[in-house]
Amino acid sequence: MAWWSLFFLMWGPVRRGVMRNLSAIKPGSWRMANFFRAYRVFWNFAWTIADAVRFKELGTTPDWQFAGLDHIRELQSHPGGAIIITAHMGSYDLAAHVFSATSDRRIVMVRAPETDPETQQFEAEQHGQRGRQSLRIDFNVNSTDLAIELLHAIGRGELVAIQADRVTPGIGRLTVDFFGRPAPMPTGPFALAMAARVPIYPVFIVRSGRRRYILQACPPIVVERRSRNREEDLRPAMEAWSRQLEQVVRTHWHQWFAFEPFDEKAAV
Amino acid sequence: MRIVRDRADARWLPSRYRFAIFRLTAWLLLRRSRSEIREGLVLGIDRDQNAVESYTVGIWLTANASLFLLAFFQPYIFRPVAPVVAFLVTVIGFQVLITAFAFGPRSWRQQNHIELQSFTHMFVVTVAAIHFAGTDGWIRWVAWAFLLVLGINTAAAAAVRGLRGRIDAAEREIVAS
Numbered sequence: 001m002a003w004w005s006l007f008f009l010m011w012g013p014v015r016r017g018v019m020r021n022l023s024a025i026k027p028g029s030w031r032m033a034n035f036f037r038a039y040r041v042f043w044n045f046a047w048t049i050a051d052a053v054r055f056k057e058l059g060t061t062p063d064w065q066f067a068g069l070d071h072i073r074e075l076q077s078h079p080g081g082a083i084i085i086t087a088h089m090g091s092y093d094l095a096a097h098v099f100s101a102t103s104d105r106r107i108v109m110v111r112a113p114e115t116d117p118e119t120q121q122f123e124a125e126q127h128g129q130r131g132r133q134s135l136r137i138d139f140n141v142n143s144t145d146l147a148i149e150l151l152h153a154i155g156r157g158e159l160v161a162i163q164a165d166r167v168t169p170g171i172g173r174l175t176v177d178f179f180g181r182p183a184p185m186p187t188g189p190f191a192l193a194m195a196a197r198v199p200i201y202p203v204f205i206v207r208s209g210r211r212r213y214i215l216q217a218c219p220p221i222v223v224e225r226r227s228r229n230r231e232e233d234l235r236p237a238m239e240a241w242s243r244q245l246e247q248v249v250r251t252h253w254h255q256w257f258a259f260e261p262f263d264e265k266a267a268v
Numbered sequence: 269m270r271i272v273r274d275r276a277d278a279r280w281l282p283s284r285y286r287f288a289i290f291r292l293t294a295w296l297l298l299r300r301s302r303s304e305i306r307e308g309l310v311l312g313i314d315r316d317q318n319a320v321e322s323y324t325v326g327i328w329l330t331a332n333a334s335l336f337l338l339a340f341f342q343p344y345i346f347r348p349v350a351p352v353v354a355f356l357v358t359v360i361g362f363q364v365l366i367t368a369f370a371f372g373p374r375s376w377r378q379q380n381h382i383e384l385q386s387f388t389h390m391f392v393v394t395v396a397a398i399h400f401a402g403t404d405g406w407i408r409w410v411a412w413a414f415l416l417v418l419g420i421n422t423a424a425a426a427a428v429r430g431l432r433g434r435i436d437a438a439e440r441e442i443v444a445s
Contacts, residue, residue: 054314057380061269063279063317066308098310101269210319211312 048091068217081154087165088257090205100135181263270313276304284317288425336396339407
């Protein structure tokens with residue numbers, strides 16, 4: 001706890017990023033209150049890291065409650081592949097492993113690459129060691145090659161899991177309204193759903209206590225090609241995702257690990 | 269990855285507990301509980317899964333270590349400050365033990381030392397308890413209470429060992445269901 005508190009106090013830019021996001025999530029909130037709320041975000045993040053490390057070292061998993069079971073059943077039984085989109089909440093890696101262990105379908109998990117090359121190499125090695133037959137982890141380093149590979153995976157009936165709440169440099173984006181502010185969101189998962197003609201299932205991972213998580217599945221989002229304007233066709237689905245994310249983050253703000261300001265103005 | 273699906277009564281699996289007192293209690297509760305189906309529930313089998321057990325043992329060990337240090341410091345430090353110093357030294361001392369493994373020889377850093385660390389912590393406090401049990405004053409009661417709990421846990425460990433076959437069979441049945 002002492003180490004983590006020190007880390008929280010010294011990691012100024014990230015702490016301020018979280019506080020800025022909190023001021024949008026909770027309009028009119030006090031700066032001092034958001035300082036302590038940011039500490040709670042860091043606290044939850046520390047626990048999810050500890051749970052992930054424990055899984056890596058000992059192969060043990062915390063307890064999970066799957067919520068929105070109708071949507072999970074629909075996702076499991078959907079003919080052909082499907083896309084799962086999620087946010088930086090709870091333990092994404094751990095959830096993918098548990099989900100693949102309880103599912104008959106193979107899951108391809110897409111992760112944004114780390115900006116630091118050494119960290120990226122470490123991450124790739126770790127995932128290589130942990131790789132299971134039913135779970136594959138891909139890093140979004142070459143988006144064109146990856147898109148083709150993911151299309152093939154969906155064609156084979158696999159589930160593709162992507163985090164869709166943060167944009168990294170070089171990937172397609174569209175600005176949508178998020179907590180009353182213009183926020184860039186990645187277009188990749190939605191373009192993939194449009195090309196593969198499969199639904200998108202939003203799934204959120206929420207830490208509900210010590211070594212306890214909830215995996216919340218939401219109603220599917222359908223992306224339809226209606227015109228020649230691709231962007232306009234993607235927009236309704238992305239706005240539906242943004243509303244869904246907003247609803248979950250409003251309730252579980254202490255679980256949203258977005259360490260940079262999400263709004264476009266701050267990001268610029 | 270060892271998991272149990274859709275069975276809420278699996279929360280009482282003794283394998284989800286570390287200390288014998290808790291394992292034995294869990295076994296008794298498992299025997300009394302009925303099969304409870306809860307769809308969508310996935311329970312992990314991990315010896316450190318239970319929050320009540322982890323926090324109880326953590327607080328108990330820290331409190332005992334702090335009291336032993338308090339008894340040690342009391343003759344030398346201004347009385348009102350002594351409890352604070354004892355508690356801080358305990359927390360820092362435990363932290364030093366943990367950190368020592370993290371910054372040990374290079375080959376150590378690649379391994380986890382959960383078992384060794386747990387043993388070291390318990391060993392240090394037990395040695396202190398044995399020392400203070402033979403002294404005069406209030407601290408000997410604390411030391412004896414600590415050793416009594418340790419004795420009960422040892423007896424529970426013997427009982428769990430005796431029941432091993434039955435516990436394994438019950439666990440296998442639930443995990444396979």
